[in-house]
Amino acid sequence: MALLGTRKSSLRVRGIARRDKLLEAARELLKTREMDAISLGDVAKLAKVPKGSAYHFYANIVDVYASLVALHDKDLQSLMSAAIRKPVKNWAEIMEILLDRAAVFYFRNPSARQLLVGPKTLPELKMRDRQNDVVIGKVFEDHVAALFVLPPLPHRSDIFFRAVEIADLMFCLSMLGHREITEEMTSEAKRAAIAYLSSYIPATLPRKGAPKGR
Numbered sequence: 001m002a003l004l005g006t007r008k009s010s011l012r013v014r015g016i017a018r019r020d021k022l023l024e025a026a027r028e029l030l031k032t033r034e035m036d037a038i039s040l041g042d043v044a045k046l047a048k049v050p051k052g053s054a055y056h057f058y059a060n061i062v063d064v065y066a067s068l069v070a071l072h073d074k075d076l077q078s079l080m081s082a083a084i085r086k087p088v089k090n091w092a093e094i095m096e097i098l099l100d101r102a103a104v105f106y107f108r109n110p111s112a113r114q115l116l117v118g119p120k121t122l123p124e125l126k127m128r129d130r131q132n133d134v135v136i137g138k139v140f141e142d143h144v145a146a147l148f149v150l151p152p153l154p155h156r157s158d159i160f161f162r163a164v165e166i167a168d169l170m171f172c173l174s175m176l177g178h179r180e181i182t183e184e185m186t187s188e189a190k191r192a193a194i195a196y197l198s199s200y201i202p203a204t205l206p207r208k209g210a211p212k213g214r
Contacts, residue, residue, distance in 0.1 A: 021047040031110035072112040073132035079137045091144045103186040117171040137161030148205035167193040
């Protein structure tokens with residue numbers, strides 16, 4: 001029984017290693033090729049994993065992309081959740097810092113650009129990422145609420161989610177027009193998201209912990 005358990009454990013570790021190789025190969029291919037020009041066979045070949053084994057882990061290339069989207073979403077959540085060390089004067093500056101982080105993330109991750117905000121992103125992948133945007137919207141809200149007293153708006157988290165979606169659209173337009181996230185379109189993302197939030201949130205908010213006026 002002990003030998004059987006050891007063998008199963010070894011097979012599991014080898015399987016995880018092969019899955020990781022396939023994902024890394026897909027990430028590499030997305031640096032130089034369009035997502036609709038890559039097959040699971042291409043990924044298996046670059047990863048040096050037998051094609052039959054690749055199909056054991058992933059049904060098709062979309063399945064590989066879905067796993068990559070999950071990884072990118074997790075990385076983006078971690079990046080956005082990191083504390084803001086820079087002093088800020090108002091909530092809009094928080095939004096600018098966070099959206100600059102997003103732009104840097106996309107700049108450093110070509111596969112994330114294609115899979116999350118690229119013009120050829122598949123609807124099923126976008127729907128997966130949209131669920132992540134709900135989480136990101138809450139992260140944005142929490143960053144603002146940590147420093148400023150937000151008004152008690154109904155469905156406030158939904159408002160921040162929509163602001164993230166608006167910024168996301170600008171990144172998508174940047175990819176559509178320029179195949180990269182440009183500084184100009186990053187500015188547009190910030191401008192559009194902040195303008196939308198400004199229709200609900202005053203430009204000046206009381207700071208958390210600040211003494212109340214008499």
